[in-house]
Ligand SMILES: Nc1ncnc2c1ncn2[C@@H]1O[C@H](COP(=O)(O)OP(=O)(O)O)[C@@H](O)[C@H]1O
């Protein structure tokens with residue numbers, strides 16, 4: 279798939295002298311859902327803001343569908359919708375009016391039928407005449423999404439869309455995202471709810487300290503880095519791991535009743551069979567077995583720690 | 587030009603104005619009436635005429651200018667400061683609009699509002715005194731130019747201000763004295779010669795003088811000079827705004 283957003287060697291030094299982006303390269307493919315994963319202060323918002331035109335790049339180049347975001351900002355910004363991290367809404371504006379405002383600001387002819395469909399989809403239609411200050415936090419977030427989509431963008435940026443949002447809303451938000459993807463909209467979301475990235479993204483980019491640490495297909499990432507753990511519960515606690523089992527690098531649980539073996543799921547030989555026979559040779563009686571797959575979170579924590 | 591965006595900003599700002607229309611209009615009407623009671627009636631009964639003009643009528647152009655000037659600054663500075671303050675400015679910054687379009691939208695709305703207030707004061711003044719307007723088109727021209735140029739100035743203050751105190755600082759410390767020493771309530775010729783000279787450095791003098799000329803046909807300074815003064819001031823504001831636009835000063839990090 280072709281790149282719709284392309285970031286080349288992007289650096290951003292704020293007026294304070296702080297370098298928030300230290301040479302970022304990133305290609306976002308048309309129609310994909312890309313999760314931008316990183317701890318607080320990693321530079322996610324700065325990266326998004328630079329693509330959207332809210333902050334100016336210090337050096338480097340960003341293009342959206344081939345349009346430079348600095349020199350050809352009209353063409354690039356027209357394609358983009360942005361849901362900011364902070365909930366920022368004019369308190370006395372009505373929901374419907376707020377959505378119309380964004381559409382007009384982006385130079386699109388009024389289309390109340392489209393706005394109606396949008397508000398219905400986001401369960402905001404009943405609230406169309408309500409002022410935004412009267413809405414709950416979750417609904418305000420949805421108003422921001424409605425505004426971002428009011429001009430029918432081809433690319434949607436969601437900056438931590440589910441922070442402080444309840445489970446129901448989160449689910450309905452992902453339904454909206456799925457529907458958008460079906461329409462061919464490219465979606466970039468930042469989150470530190472890693473399960474979310476795991477559940478919804480096609481690709482995952484990890485950013486920390488102003489650098490992109492990796493960009494990879496989620497499935498490949500999971501396969502490549504997904505280690506599995508086998509937890510063995512013993513009939514009787516042991517004080518130490520027998521010498522004969524040293525090669526398996528087992529970890530003894532605190533109560534001495536469990537042993538944990540970690541292995542590569544993708545490897546040809548997992549070593550489980552040999553481990554099990556070695557265990558019985560050592561005279562250990564098993565009570566139960568459990569396996570657990572590493573989540574993206576573990577991978578992510580590992581990566582960030584490596585970097586530090 | 588993204589005309590639709592300009593219109594969208596303008597309309598949304600005007601909607602905000604109309605939401606608070608009563609406050610916006612009542613305050614200037616009351617203060618104008620008070621000025622008439624104090625200056626027109628109490629003091630005016632002693633002065634009677636200035637340069638052959640009834641004192642009550644003489645102060646009207648200055649009074650309108652004074653209010654319009656302050657209103658333009660406060661409307662425009664608040665208009666752009668507010669979205670900066672609550673964060674909704676992100677939307678304008680990420681929209682396919684040029685800074686010029688943003689300025690036209692916000693400044694146009696602020697100027698419209700103060701123009702409306704200026705007209706309302708004129709109508710109110712007619713309840714107290716008879717007010718012939720000798721050069722109506724010139725009067726309207728001066729009024730519109732003042733609204734626009736001081737709304738531009740207010741816009742710059744709104745971009746510059748980092749907090750509400752700063753937002754009120756410039757009008758309070760700079761504009762207020764200039765306006766009161768600008769000859770709204772007296773003719774420059776009534777001052778001692780030294781003060782007449784000093785006064786000529788006050789740009790507001792030219793505004794009020796020009797505006798008064800369009801009412802009564804007499805002025806403290808030449809009309810051409812008045813126009814030139816407004817022109818220079820407007821030009822300076824436009825230049826400052828162009829520079830803000832180039833550098834993204836205090837709006838785009
Ligand atoms: N306007 C600014 N001026 C100076 N530093 C900033 C500014 N905005 C963000 N930063 C700094 O840049 C870094 C990255 O911030 P941000 O992009 O918001 O991170 P994230 O969204 O990943 O949490 C942080 O250390 C933050 O303090």
Ligand SMILES: [Mg+2]
Nearest residue numbers: 322323324363
């Ligand atoms: Mg952020």
